[in-house]
Amino acid sequence: MAVAKKGHELIVSVSPHIKSEESVSKIMWTVNLALLPAFIMGVYFFGPMAAYTVLLCIISCVAFEAITQKLLNKKITINDGSAFLTGLLLGMNLPPSLPFYMPIVGSFMAIVITKQLFGGLGYNIFNPALIGRAVLFLSWTRAMTTWHEPTAGFIGLDAVTTATPLGILKHEGLGKLIEEFGTRIDLYIALFTGRVGGSIGETSAIAILIGGIFLMHRGYISWHIPVSFIGTTAVLAWIFGGLPGGHGGLFTGDPIVHILSGGLLLGAFFMATDYVTSPEVKTGQLIFGAGCGVLTMVIRLAGGPPEGVMFAILLMNCFSPLIDRSLKTQVFGSIKQ
Numbered sequence: 001m002a003v004a005k006k007g008h009e010l011i012v013s014v015s016p017h018i019k020s021e022e023s024v025s026k027i028m029w030t031v032n033l034a035l036l037p038a039f040i041m042g043v044y045f046f047g048p049m050a051a052y053t054v055l056l057c058i059i060s061c062v063a064f065e066a067i068t069q070k071l072l073n074k075k076i077t078i079n080d081g082s083a084f085l086t087g088l089l090l091g092m093n094l095p096p097s098l099p100f101y102m103p104i105v106g107s108f109m110a111i112v113i114t115k116q117l118f119g120g121l122g123y124n125i126f127n128p129a130l131i132g133r134a135v136l137f138l139s140w141t142r143a144m145t146t147w148h149e150p151t152a153g154f155i156g157l158d159a160v161t162t163a164t165p166l167g168i169l170k171h172e173g174l175g176k177l178i179e180e181f182g183t184r185i186d187l188y189i190a191l192f193t194g195r196v197g198g199s200i201g202e203t204s205a206i207a208i209l210i211g212g213i214f215l216m217h218r219g220y221i222s223w224h225i226p227v228s229f230i231g232t233t234a235v236l237a238w239i240f241g242g243l244p245g246g247h248g249g250l251f252t253g254d255p256i257v258h259i260l261s262g263g264l265l266l267g268a269f270f271m272a273t274d275y276v277t278s279p280e281v282k283t284g285q286l287i288f289g290a291g292c293g294v295l296t297m298v299i300r301l302a303g304g305p306p307e308g309v310m311f312a313i314l315l316m317n318c319f320s321p322l323i324d325r326s327l328k329t330q331v332f333g334s335i336k337q
Contacts, residue, residue, distance in 0.1 A: 028081030054091030060107035061087030092201025212269030232293025
């Protein structure tokens with residue numbers, strides 16, 4: 001408590017007493033910057049249509065935020081970078097080429113329904129970008145699961161459709177997946193660099209890791225959720241990953257493939273760590289991340305779709321307040337009821 005003497009009176013200032021140069025705007029724009037390597041790699045491999053899809057999401061999200069805040073007589077806060085970040089994340093979670101109206105619909109669901117109608121930044125229960133993607137996935141499943149073969153170098157307008165590594169792994173097994181790329185090492189290199197089919201911003205593991213490590217270095221995210229999320233996924237993939245379709249048995253799965261494939265790294269570093277929809281307590285973050293890992297592998301191995309990161313994070317968002325409430329520390333000096 002800060003106390004200052006003024007004559008015979010005591011002036012007691014209210015909290016918070018710890019000052020910081022960080023702000024919502026600075027944090028949001030820093031996260032946008034951290035996503036830049038993955039965005040660049042996505043455009044490099046999938047061509048101009050990838051850039052068009054992401055930019056359409058960004059413009060739509062910013063516009064919907066401004067319009068909704070104007071209609072609700074709220075202060076317009078598009079300069080804080082949060083709507084830009086939602087659009088960037090939504091676009092990077094979409095296939096490279098979609099009809100123009102789909103990114104707009106996804107942006108509307110993300111900003112207007114999930115964010116603003118819940119009260120704005122800091123009040124949304126679910127990750128807005130993931131809700132936008134989930135609505136598109138459930139509404140236009142075929143378009144959302146049509147992937148393009150990476151071409152490397154701004155070609156991509158007439159890209160050939162292909163299957164994602166997780167799709168091949170789920171339906172044809174690890175042996176077929178390795179055969180598609182030549183050797184296991186070739187498969188790892190393709191997954192690490194991003195020369196595989198998938199959503200725009202999720203294919204290049206190295207680009208995502210650069211951004212994620214940068215955010216941890218700046219102290220904007222901690223290691224608890226990414227490590228517990230990725231670690232749980234890896235362990236379960238190693239134990240059970242060889243079972244689907246009769247390919248192998250216990251302890252025959254390849255955790256590296258599951259870590260580098262799909263949206264795991266993008267989800268673990270950039271969406272599961274969302275301040276608003278994840279627990280504040282460090283122990284709770286470990287539980288949250290582990291829960292995301294378990295649900296991801298349950299969906300990947302036993303569910304219908306080959307990918308499970310999106311639904312895993314959204315389901316754990318439901319439990320985030322309960323986790324925090326259960327692990328909340330007792331206020332110093334209070335009497336336990």
